[in-house]
Amino acid sequence: NRDSAAAAGSESNGALASSIPAAVPERRKVALVAGITGQDGSYLTEFLLGKGYEVHGLIRRSSNFNTARLDHIYVDPHNSSKARMKLHYADLSDASSLRRWVDSLLPDEVYNLAAQSHVAVSFEIPDYTADVVGTGALRLLEAVRSSSASSGRTIRYYQAGSSEMFGSTPPPQSETSAFHPRSPYAAAKVAAHWYTVNYREAYGLFACNGILFNHESPRRGENFVTRKITRAVGRIHVGLQTKLFLGNLSAARDWGFAGDYVEAMWLMLQQDEPGDYVVATDESHTVQEFLEAAFGYVGLDWKDHVVIDKRYFRPAEVDSLKGDSSKARKQLGWKPKVGFQELVKMMVDRDVELAKREKVLVDAGYIDAQQQP
Numbered sequence: 552n553r554d555s556a557a558a559a560g561s562e563s564n565g566a567l568a569s570s571i572p573a574a575v576p577e578r579r580k581v582a583l584v585a586g587i588t589g590q591d592g593s594y595l596t597e598f599l600l601g602k603g604y605e606v607h608g609l610i611r612r613s614s615n616f617n618t619a620r621l622d623h624i625y626v627d628p629h630n631s632s633k634a635r636m637k638l639h640y641a642d643l644s645d646a647s648s649l650r651r652w653v654d655s656l657l658p659d660e661v662y663n664l665a666a667q668s669h670v671a672v673s674f675e676i677p678d679y680t681a682d683v684v685g686t687g688a689l690r691l692l693e694a695v696r697s698s699s700a701s702s703g704r705t706i707r708y709y710q711a712g713s714s715e716m717f718g719s720t721p722p723p724q725s726e727t728s729a730f731h732p733r734s735p736y737a738a739a740k741v742a743a744h745w746y747t748v749n750y751r752e753a754y755g756l757f758a759c760n761g762i763l764f765n766h767e768s769p770r771r772g773e774n775f776v777t778r779k780i781t782r783a784v785g786r787i788h789v790g791l792q793t794k795l796f797l798g799n800l801s802a803a804r805d806w807g808f809a810g811d812y813v814e815a816m817w818l819m820l821q822q823d824e825p826g827d828y829v830v831a832t833d834e835s836h837t838v839q840e841f842l843e844a845a846f847g848y849v850g851l852d853w854k855d856h857v858v859i860d861k862r863y864f865r866p867a868e869v870d871s872l873k874g875d876s877s878k879a880r881k882q883l884g885w886k887p888k889v890g891f892q893e894l895v896k897m898m899v900d901r902d903v904e905l906a907k908r909e910k911v912l913v914d915a916g917y918i919d920a921q922q923q924p
């Protein structure tokens with residue numbers, strides 16, 4: 552058996568040894584992910600590890616651990632044969648940190664998912680949002696460009712663009728629709744989009760913009776509307792909460808599942824030529840429809856619990872988003888697997904479980920229900 556002889560490193564069988572070409576260990580593909588601790592970062596990391604990649608993530612320093620979404624895949628780096636995900640400190644506001652990691656890790660692919668990603672919050676901290684979301688992308692592109700130029704290696708770059716860039720442009724929105732951003736966040740994403748196009752045209756960088764419509768999951772941050780709703784449904788269902796305060800219920804969004812969307816990011820970087828792609832379900836629902844589906848799933852009526860609070864209205868709203876992802880479907884062979892109702896159920900199921908666990912702690916006097924979301 553050749554394989555077992557070779558595996559055992561048999562040196563006595565000269566004929567066998569000379570008939571097998573010396574095995575050159577293939578270098579694993581290396582991905583560098585900025586924003587690895589976020590919703591998408593965690594799904595993308597799982598996906599890339601599944602494809603055999605070595606994944607390096609950039610995390611920012613925080614006074615609390617911010618790696619909860621990665622804990623289930625974390626392996627202590629001292630266990631070097633098993634740890635294929637490694638974390639490094641960096642910040643999109645610090646060009647030197649980006650340059651250092653791109654230069655030293657020699658990634659094949661760089662995914663820029665890092666952002667102050669909350670639209671309403673971007674009105675509160677506009678400078679910071681512009682710096683991290685817009686200029687931060689430029690800093691990372693520049694690190695990729697200069698590292699490629701000095702090493703002669705090709706590095707493929709993915710930029711996390713957003714349907715928010717379309718803003719008030721009427722649906723359906725595709726790659727050829729005009730951008731009309733309606734928030735500091737969206738304007739900064741438009742800047743990042745054009746920086747990416749410019750680096751592709753000016754330096755021949757393999758750089759792609761994914762223009763992703765809203766995508767959600769049980770790992771979604773708790774102050775985005777879908778998760779805020781499903782967290783409340785879970786807690787109301789087990790008796791830990793009665794009211795849910797929300798803003799504009801008539802906004803319409805094209806909501807998909809984050810786990811499906813990270814595959815599209817990767818597919819963009821596997822093409823022969825770089826390009827920009829809309830990624831969406833091509834189906835739209837209002838916030839009110841999400842409420843109906845989520846409360847209805849556990850037999851509740853949202854009208855008994857939802858209270859409108861003006862503080863959640865935005866200075867300028869994006870009224871209606873619905874993607875036209877035909878380019879991605881045709882050229883990438885991508886399509887979403889999880890539909891709207893299934894997504895709602897997945898999120899509610901998870902949050903009912905979470906609320907049940909919370910209830911155990913509340914009943915035992917370990918936590919105060921009032922202090923929970």
Ligand code: NDP
Nearest residue numbers: 586588589590591642643664665666668711713763765766
């Ligand atoms: P999250 O808000 O869940 O994650 C954002 C990530 O960026 C986190 O890892 C966060 O770190 C990191 N980050 C924030 N500020 C900095 C900084 N200054 N330096 C380095 N890292 C930073 O977002 P999502 O996972 O939902 O989205 C991923 C990307 O895709 C974002 O760029 C978002 O704008 C964009 N996008 C998202 C869509 C969606 O529907 N989810 C749709 C379209 C685009 P920390 O954990 O420490 O906060």
Ligand code: GDR
Nearest residue numbers: 668670713714715764765774775776777797798799802863
């Ligand atoms: P969005 O997501 O702004 O589309 O950005 P979000 O879930 O915050 O809002 C969706 C819609 O719901 C309305 N809304 C509320 N929103 C929040 N957060 N909280 C509320 O209480 C509430 N009540 C009503 C909003 O007005 C809005 O119309 C997300 C982010 O992930 C971005 O980073 C990403 O780029 C886009 O999706 C595509």
